Amino acid sequence: MTGYFSDVWRLRHFWLALVRIDLRKRYRRSVLGMGWSLLQPIAMMIVLCAVFGQIFDVSVREYAPLLLSGLTFWAFIMAVVLQGCQCFFMGESYIRQHPAPLAIYPLRTTLAAGFHFLVGFAITLAFVWALNGFGNLPALLSLAPTFLLLFLVGWSLSVCMGLANVLFQDSQHLIEVFMQVMFYLTPIMYKPEMLTTRLQRHHLAWLMDLNPFAVFLEMIRKPLLEGQLASTSVMYHGALFAILAVLTAGLALKRFEKQMIFYL
Amino acid sequence: MSLIQLDDVGLRFNVRRFGRISFKEYMLQGLFRRSKKTTFEVQALEGINLTVHEGERLGIIGHNGAGKSTLLKLLAGIYPPTVGRRRVAGQISALFEISLGFEHDASGWENIMYRGYLQGETPQSIRAKMQPIADFSELGDFLNMPVRYYSAGMLVRLAFSIATAIDPEILIIDEVLSAGDLAFQAKARERMKSLMSRARAVIVVSHDLASLSMLCERAIWLDHGRIRMTGPTADVIAAYTNQVNQGAHRQAA
Structure with missing residues (x-):
């Protein structure tokens, strides 16, 4: 186990170089470069704000940061899930030549997605400060462990999706449908209360508690938007989900890592 | 001292009849047992006992599909x-497969x-090696270009230059000598020689029997995934060519 992680660490220059390539590919392809990926979520937010702000009847001041944080979070999840599906195929030619720990390929995906996430988070923070003034700094600091957990969840998700997609080629299609459902079951575009009251009417409120994405979103939004620490029960929930994710990914890797080469 | 030891090693592949299996197929197979089996097994290697000692140069020969490359990949820890x-x-x-594994949007320098x-x-260590690698590849200003625009020959040159810029302990080679144009091939052969002389042990797969007999003192002959013969290179090559010729005679008759 420690040997595995020291192997991952020994190859850090390699996967960091791959992450740098991924980032540059994304940012250099456009005329605006970095500016484009800053503008894209903002443009998206303005459109959604105009439409859904009207429908849900919420003020821009309240809705804009909510949307931005939700979209940023979801972009990260979608990236680790969908790009995670491809991670071993992207690394196939390396896997065929060098016996390196397979976990570095999902790690590459997660780190690139994590970088975009941090950029999006910075934009959101700027909006929150611009619209509602400086919040509670200690509450913001509580985001550090949250981000760490989120990173672990992202890495684990990438590992699982990557393995699943190599073992069964149509996994990605199934996962895409599943993620579409999750998109609506997670309070990304609406306030959590809106979703919970709807679900309660059908006695489905437990869906929210079991949805790790909703829990993590709550852990991020509470300090960011309201300047408060997320409740301990939510934090425990998040930690529990993270542990489960890491365990699943670890076991899946242990079971399938050696076999992967035969399926690629 | 033995550097590599294989004890009664076997390797079985599950080969899929129709590319990759989908989840749908898998479920259907589970539901309707009688549906056709989508995989069949190939015994790629069987009962391999092999010891490679310090300072040894070992050659592997055999027909196409005898399991030579598979054995190398197993030795390298990939299978x-x-x-x-x-x-x-x-x-x-x-x-092996050195020309694979480039990031096509990155320049030659970055790929190095x-x-x-x-x-x-x-x-730190790569910084000192960058220039020698570039010089050996003779690609000059092309190295500033994305690898996407390289010709196949240029890619092989670059790959070979990088892959051989190492201080190998145990060196495993799968017929990479045929790299690039004539001038480069001669250079490549020199480079391989010096690599092999520095390594503590070398294992080579090649169809070039003449150069194999010069390089290696011991050889094994693989046939259908099994070791058919092992011994001094000259003896093994003699037995192998003998059998190949006999086969040719039989076909001619």
Whole structure:
């Protein structure tokens, strides 16, 4: 186990170089470069704000940061899930030549997605400060462990999706449908209360508690938007989900890592 | 001292009849047992016992599909053995499929850098090697260009230059000598010789029997995934060519 992680660490220059390539590919392809990926979520937010702000009847001041944080979070999840599906195929030619720990390929995906996430988070923070003034700094600091957990969840998700997609080629299609459902079951575009009251009417409120994405979103939004620490029960929930994710990914890797080469 | 030891190693592949299996197929198979089996098994290697000692140069010969490349990949740790035990004492450097694994949008220089990282270099150690690698490849200003625009020959040159810029402990080679144009081939052969002389052990697969008999003192002959013969290179090659000729005679008759 420690040997595995020291192997991952020994190859850090390699996967960091791959992450740098991924980032540059994304940012250099456009005329605006970095500016484009800053503008894209903002443009998206303005459109959604105009439409859904009207429908849900919420003020821009309240809705804009909510949307931005939700979209940023979801972009990260979608990236680790969908790009995670491809991670071993992207690394196939390396896997065929060098016996390196397979976990570095999902790690590459997660780190690139994590970088975009941090950029999006910075934009959101700027909006929150611009619209509602400086919040509670200690509450913001509580985001550090949250981000760490989120990173672990992202890495684990990438590992699982990557393995699943190599073992069964149509996994990605199934996962895409599943993620579409999750998109609506997670309070990304609406306030959590809106979703919970709807679900309660059908006695489905437990869906929210079991949805790790909703829990993590709550852990991020509470300090960011309201300047408060997320409740301990939510934090425990998040930690529990993270542990489960890491365990699943670890076991899946242990079971399938050696076999992967035969399926690629 | 033995650097590599294989004890009764076997490797079985599950080959899929129709490319990759989908989840849908898998479920259908589970539901309707009688549906056709989508995989069949190939016994790629069987009962391999092999010991490679310090300072040894070992050649592997055999027909196409005899399992030579598979054996190399197993030695390199890319394929896990299905049965038996593989023991390795030392760092393995493997040269096969070297022209794969480039990031096509990155320049030649960048590709040198992170291929080096994959081979265990650090930013400090690779810096010293960058220029020699570039010089050896003779690609000059092309190195500033994205690898996407390289010709096949240029890619092989670059790959070979990077892959051989190592200090190998145990060196595993799968016929990479045919790299690039004539002038480069001569250079490449020199480079391989010096690599092999520095390595603590070398294992080579080649169809070039003449050069194999010069390079290696011991050889094994693989036939249908089994070791058919092992011994001094000259003897093994003689037996092998003898059998090949007999086969040719039989076909002619």
